[in-house]
Amino acid sequence: MKFIITGKNMDVTGGLRAAVEEKIGKLERYFTPDTEVRVTLSVEKDRQKIEVTIPVKGSIIRSEQVSNDMYVSIDLVEEIIERQLKKYKTKIVDKAQGSGELKREYIERDFSDGDDIEIVRTKRFGFKPMYPEDACVQMELLGHNFYVFRNAETDEVNVVYKRKGNTYGLIEPEL
Numbered sequence: 001m002k003f004i005i006t007g008k009n010m011d012v013t014g015g016l017r018a019a020v021e022e023k024i025g026k027l028e029r030y031f032t033p034d035t036e037v038r039v040t041l042s043v044e045k046d047r048q049k050i051e052v053t054i055p056v057k058g059s060i061i062r063s064e065q066v067s068n069d070m071y072v073s074i075d076l077v078e079e080i081i082e083r084q085l086k087k088y089k090t091k092i093v094d095k096a097q098g099s100g101e102l103k104r105e106y107i108e109r110d111f112s113d114g115d116d117i118e119i120v121r122t123k124r125f126g127f128k129p130m131y132p133e134d135a136c137v138q139m140e141l142l143g144h145n146f147y148v149f150r151n152a153e154t155d156e157v158n159v160v161y162k163r164k165g166n167t168y169g170l171i172e173p174e175l
Contacts (some may be wrong), residue, residue, distance in 0.1 A: 001028050001035050008042035016041060019071055023078040024052065030085050031056075050077050057127055061085060062142050084141055127157070135160045136168050160174060 003021055005012055020039050031054070048070040054061040061084050065076040071093040129152040130138070139147035139160055146161040151172065161173040 001025065001031055001033065001037050003039060005039045008040060010041060010043045012041055016070060016074075019074050020050075023074050024081070024174050026078065027082060027085065043070075048073050048075055052077050052081060054081070056088070056169075057143055059088065059138055061088065064090065064143075088141060109125070132158065132160055132168075132170050146148065 001026070003017075003024070005017055005020055020041075023062055024037055024039065028070065035056075040051040042049045042051075046064050046068055048068060049064060049066045050070065050073045052063040054064065063077050063080040063084065065080065066071045067073045067076065127150040131151045131152050132149075133149050135149040135158070138149070139145075139162070146159055148157065148159050150156070151158045154172070156173050158173075161169045161171070163169050
């Protein structure tokens with residue numbers, strides 16, 4: 001695995017780098033040697049935060065953890081990612097998925113012109129057609145509350161979202 005470790009509001013010490021590579025390196029058995037692992041360590045007041053992003057075929061495994069100690073955050077994030085990987089593997093085994101890579105481009109813009117509504121971030125990414133169930137799995141892997149996707153059955157843009165009671169909802173356009 002190839003680690004890209006950066007720090008926000010802090011210097012990444014050799015000890016922190018070693019701890020990240022050791023802990024996240026335990027997941028090496030799940031990935032090819034050229035898999036890129038992006039790790040961002042940040043400090044805000046008493047909050048020690050780690051964000052880990054690992055792109056895999058058509059999906060992204062992502063987790064962030066916050067605690068009072070960076071080493072505790074590193075331990076927590078490793079456990080979460082391992083759980084996500086097991087869930088992802090189960091999903092792949094249950095249903096064969098396409099092997100195309102999903103290209104994601106992230107663009108940040110500042111549109112401040114004094115209006116009440118201000119868009120502070122814009123994300124652009126390619127759509128891979130998928131079924132609503134696959135979109136729910138992707139939403140869980142990203143740790144989000146909703147996910148926008150192109151429905152493989154209707155070729156329309158749809159949204160899946162989390163509901164109370166661990167259920168999901170689907171928003172589709174009215175024809």
